Each structure stands twice: as C-alpha cells, then as structure tokens.
Amino acid sequence: MTQAANRLSKGRFDLKIEVDSKDEIAYLAQMFDRMRININNLIQEIQEKAQLEKELQQNRLLLQESRLLSLQSQINPHFLFNTLDTLSKKAYLEGAEETSDLLVNVAGLLRYNLKRLDRSVTLYDEVNVLRQYMQIQRTRFTDRLRFHTEIDERCLYVQIPGLTLQPIVENAVIHAIEPMEEGGTIRFRVRDGTERIVIEIEDDGPGMTEEKIKQILEEKTVPSEGHSTGIGFGNVVKRLRLFYGLEDVIDIQSPGSGGTKVILKIPKARSAESHDQSLDRR
Incomplete structure (x- = not known):
C-alpha cells in the first residue's frame, strides 16, 4: 500500500494496486485501486478534451483563413468581369462587334466556371x-x-x-x-x-x-x-x-x-x- 501510494504521488496511475491478503487491508487496497482507475480515466478525459480543443482552435484558424481566401477570390473575379464588360462595350462602340461578342462570351464562361x-x-x-x-x-x-x-x-x-x-x-x-x-x-x-x-x-x-x-x-x-x-x-x-x-x-x-x-x-x-x-x- 505504501509503495502504491508513492507511485501515485509521482503520477503513475497506470499501475494496478495488488495486495495478497484477505483482510481489511485487501479491501482498502481494492478501494484504493478503484480511486486510481477513476483518477486515471479523468486524466485521460481531460487530455482528450484538451486535444479536441486544440484541433477545434486549429479548424477555426483554417476557417478564418479560407474565408479570407474566399473573399480574395470574390474580389478578383468581380474586377475581371467589370473590366471585360467595359472592354466589350468599348469594342462595340468602336464597331468591333466580333470582339465585343467574344468578350461577352469569355465573361459569361468565367462567371459560370466559378x-x-x-x-x-x-x-x-x-x-x-x-x-x-x-x-x-x-x-x-x-x-x-x-x-x-x-x-x-x-x-x-x-x-x-x-x-x-x-x-x-x-x-x-x-x-x-x-x-x-x-x-x-x-x-x-x-x-x-x-x-x-x-x-x-x-x-x-x-x-x-x-x-x-x-x-x-x-x-x-x-x-x-x-x-x-x-x-x-x-x-x-x-x-x-x-x-x-x-x-x-x-x-x-x-x-x-x-x-x-x-x-x-x-x-x-x-x-x-x-x-x-x-x-x-x-
């Protein structure tokens, strides 16, 4: 019992406590071992929760990063579409109708592909x-x-x-x-x-x-x-x-x-x- 208590004090909750007798000391050892098991389970649960919290925090950071990238991907295409629309109108006004039609098709294709x-x-x-x-x-x-x-x-x-x-x-x-x-x-x-x-x-x-x-x-x-x-x-x-x-x-x-x-x-x-x-x- 003394050796077991010494191990527990050093954080060794994975070693089973055994006493070879059939008296009150053996009963106390059983209770002591159940306490060890409960404490060990609690420690594992805390570790799992800590790991889960760490992964959750990482996912939050990744989500924030993906949202920023998503925002960037929205800004650039809109600029591109507006530019293509402007070029198309300019080409039409200058009499280059085939070029205007081509730019309209490119803009439509890009919008659809995104x-x-x-x-x-x-x-x-x-x-x-x-x-x-x-x-x-x-x-x-x-x-x-x-x-x-x-x-x-x-x-x-x-x-x-x-x-x-x-x-x-x-x-x-x-x-x-x-x-x-x-x-x-x-x-x-x-x-x-x-x-x-x-x-x-x-x-x-x-x-x-x-x-x-x-x-x-x-x-x-x-x-x-x-x-x-x-x-x-x-x-x-x-x-x-x-x-x-x-x-x-x-x-x-x-x-x-x-x-x-x-x-x-x-x-x-x-x-x-x-x-x-x-x-x-x-």
Whole structure:
C-alpha cells in the first residue's frame, strides 16, 4: 500500500494496486485501486478534451483563413468581369462587334466556371455555356473547328451537375482538334431515350486507347492540363455517378478506326434516395 501510494504521488496511475491478503487491508487496497482507475480515466478525459480543443482552435484558424481566401477570390473575379464588360462595350462602340461578342462570351464562361460544383443546374444552362465556350474556340481555330448540334429542346429540363459538358468537349478540342493540322469536327446531340435523356459528344480525332478509357471510367486521376475549368474527365465521371447514384450514367466508345464518342445517360428525374446518397458520399 505504501509503495502504491508513492507511485501515485509521482503520477503513475497506470499501475494496478495488488495486495495478497484477505483482510481489511485487501479491501482498502481494492478501494484504493478503484480511486486510481477513476483518477486515471479523468486524466485521460481531460487530455482528450484538451486535444479536441486544440484541433477545434486549429479548424477555426483554417476557417478564418479560407474565408479570407474566399473573399480574395470574390474580389478578383468581380474586377475581371467589370473590366471585360467595359472592354466589350468599348469594342462595340468602336464597331468591333466580333470582339465585343467574344468578350461577352469569355465573361459569361468565367462567371459560370466559378459557380460551386455541388450545385445542380439544368441541362439548358449547361448547353448555353457550352455554346459560349464553342464560340470562343471557333474564334481561335476558325475553319479548323466544325461544331454541329442536334438538340431536342424538350429534353433540356433535366438536372445535371454544373460543369459537366464543358470539360468533356474541352477534352475533344485538346486531343482531337488542336493536334490535327486540318482540324476536325465535334458533334453534340441531345435526344429523348425513353427512360433517360441521352447526350452524345462525338469527335473524328485519332481516338482514345482502351487503357485511357478504363482510367476514366474507373475514376482514376487523369491530367486536366489545358482545361480552362481545371476539371479532369475522371472528376466529371465521379460527380455524375454521385449525383445520380448510378454507375452506368456514362460510356465511352472509341473504335480502332479513330474518333471518340462519349455517351451520357441522364435520368429524367432524380430519386430522393439517389440525392441522399450523393450527399452522404460528400
């Protein structure tokens, strides 16, 4: 008992107190050991609370820093948008209508790209911003880029994750149009597929390897170099599957003869269950 009391006085609350007897001293030792256990548990609880408080304080500092960065990111784009609007009006007044239209499209594209990715939009919104993007690229590539659309306007009411179409089309521009001296053609189709809305993005470029297709469909990291959104193809696949709660929402076809077709199969209505699942996985 004396040795145990001496250890406790030095802060050793992890050593069990044992007395080999069956008398009052043994009973006292048991009570003494329970006191040791209670004190040890209390110390651990205090340490855990202190660690939790430390982590909470760190999170508060990180939150304050992120708010400052968020404020900075809001200031710079607004300045940029105002500048683009001014340049657009100036170009229009000077008779440079094509330049004015280009600046309007750039401003609209930037505004859309800065939206939060966790918010859904209508397919109508996605198609509009895709048209703005293609107007910019056609200004850049002129006759080298041919863009054809077949759109069933009745299908544009469905909900879709923001910034879905542009990264896919950008991928086609970067890999199927830009490297080819003669340029190429991108075809964009939206049609009613009975149970789902079918979106097809097809190019006549050199095609995509089976390994690359597998990487994308398995949501592996695929470089997004050259993408104005900074969003890679694999990221688009992952967000689509989380959003709808379905695995077969996207397919990629690339025959050996060349060309690539990306097929999105969009449900006409998201179920509450798939919505809850997508939120849980975030």
